Amino acid sequence: MPSFYHETETVFGTHKNPILQWIFTVDHKRIALLYMGVMFTLFFLAVSAAVTMRAELFFPGPQFLKPHTYNELFTFHGVTMIFLFIVPGIPAALGNFILPLMLGARDLSFPRLNLLSWWFYVIGVATAYSALMSGHGFADTGWTFYAPYSLRTDSHVLPTLIAAFILGISSILTGINFVVTIHRLRAPGMGFFKMPLFVWGLYSTAWIQVLATPVIGITLLLVILERTLNIGIFDPTKGGDPILYEHLFWIYSHPAVYLMILPGFGIVSEVLTTFTRRTIFGYHAIAISSASIAGIGYLVWGHHMLTSGISDMARIIFSLLTFLVAIPTGVKIFDWIATLYKGSIILATPMLWILGSIVNFTIGGLTGLTLAAIGADIHLHDTYFVVAHFHYTILGGVMFMFIGGLHYWYPKITGKIYDEVRGRIAFGLMFVGFNMLWFPMFIAGFLGNPRRYFDYLPTFTIYHQIAGVGAVLVASGLLTILYNFARGLKDGKEAGPNPWNATTLEWHISSPPPLENFSKIPYVDFDPYEYENGEPVVRFDENFQRVVR
């Protein structure tokens, strides 16, 4: 059966040239792969920057980097990982591919807008990296661009700011597309509470993209104007207020971390049900908790500023509100554990990644509560403790979920099956390596090792050396995954439509999917995860008519 790899539609009609067929395609599946291609190239660049920093930090004292180069490196790592990789992240790559399939739709609501978002993304990437070519070096502000330093530094901040603005547009357009798609293109009969939980994750995420991104957009625009025209709004010498910059920056950037994690939570729910062969525990609770995390996420930005001179009143409010986030998150984690209970657990590679992510994320989440307490935060702020907390949630959480999702949908995307043994080895390397890399940083941070410094006191050497070894393991784990996926393309077994015995709609069509996904749209009057004796309950015939047994 011809798949979307064989035929496509472009925004200008048909092309003979395969490259033009790809870069102007309006097919959501091809656009997803375009995103993945660029994103993972950048991801490996940013990993190399991180490994370079770890090498520099393997011994105390200067090794082979200048302090200023180190500042540029961590800015490069942060900007690439945050703005170019994990913010578009799961929605743009996996969400783009899977969302219409899960809804029983033939494409997103606005296919051409989807292509436009990818082009904005590519332009943003090019703009961000143009700073590298300019000869002035990359920005050295960190990915947060705090005023007034970002107004004063001689390094090339403007391209990075403009890039972040353009990427914001791309993100907003994807968000609009997803919200409208979820509202309009659900298959007949599929109410909101019959949607798979990954869709719920994407839906909550899309609202964050839509309502929070404009805030950072205009804020960065103001910094750009500040640097070019000297407006004075964030400049204290003209009466402006840098704290306001921090407020506005975190009004977006805190919801942005929920934007990263929520689709990840969605993947967890999908993979867990498939590999426990049972209906998820507390479907409604998980769905609602996604939405409420997105909602509460708008109220807690100030916990990034507990030490930056906001009023005591605001500190207390933010600390309290931050603790509230733990409630819906806890609901999710308990629901997942309850799903495992008495399930027929199959420890396939995607499942391993997901279980690993739950462990890591729990540690990351609970240390977040430590940081939300004002007193503790004054001690821990700007130490490695914060960096470890963040990487436990984003690398150990989101990235593990992302990789788990990639393994889970790899057969659907490529039509092939990867090698299971290599998959497990890669997980082992990453899980051990990740915990070696970041757990010592909790201790180093707790003992007072500040973040962002290119040097440290000799007492901290042991923690940095364990972390260095962990970094090597993580990098080799990532390379193993890459190799496994590449080999799978070449000589993997044919996957067939439903290799995992999963229940959601994407597994009812051939792998890889045909151009417009569904020849006929099914009627969905069933819940997303219905299992009976370990087998999916719902079956369709070739006309997507439900077969009653």
Added chain:
Amino acid sequence: MKQEMAYDVAGNSYPVTDYKDDYDGEKFGFWIFLLTEMMMFGVLFLLFAINFYRHSELFGTSSGHLNVWLGGVNTVILLVSTYTMGLASLMMRQAKVRASAYFVGATVVMAIIFLSIKAFEWSVDIHHGIYPGSGILDAKDKGEILFFGLYFVMTGLHGLHVIVGIALMAWVLLLIRSGGIRPEHNIVMKNVTLYWDFVHLIWIILFPLFYMIGV
């Protein structure tokens, strides 16, 4: 095009929404876009509110330097232009294509007058040395620097939206001519009308904050 149907087990049929030509979907999408615009301008109003709270007397005196008459004329022009744009949309739905095009044309003319008056105001300010980063302005009090900083940013961004609006309306005129907008296929026109209403909304709030607080 025939309406596609999905069938349940009992054989009942249900209509399927297609992503192509989904009027309600496209309108909904544009509304969400307007919400993003609202958040963006909302942040600027937040900055205005805080600085106004901190320097309310100086904001009042600075506001007195602006020309209420020019701003007021612009307010009325923009108000009437949303009326004509709304009528254009209405005419299109009632299949009065020619009248619709004339109303869009009238809207474009008013938008251009608005921009010209705005440009004149700006040039007078700049002529007096009042623009961000100028020595004269920087020598003034902090409240005044902030007031004019915000004034230029916010009216500038609003002006940019007016320019985009003119471009969109020109596009609408071309589409009406080529048949891309027809009485039964008018989503682009509907959305441009929504956009123009939004641009007007921003001005409704912007105008009293900048022009009227110091009269």
Added chain:
Amino acid sequence: MKTAIGTVALYTKVLAGLLLLTLLTFLQPSWFHLTPGKTAGVQLLIAFMKVALVVVYYMHLRSEIGYLKGYVVMALVILMIFFLIVGIDVAHS
């Protein structure tokens, strides 16, 4: 599905209302003199009436589907929360 929303007569009535409110905007400072802060308050009150007229009658939010109304309110509430919390911080520092 798309019922004809609004007539020329309705549009004109709303226009008259908007013009009247605009007139009020101009006359208010000469009727009673207030501090800049209070003037802004009164002026914004008038502005919000105008905004409501435009949103309801020109943008037809009144006849839009329910969830869209809900989302407009949601976005407004989130924006107001930003004002509230940043406002609390600024007022206390």
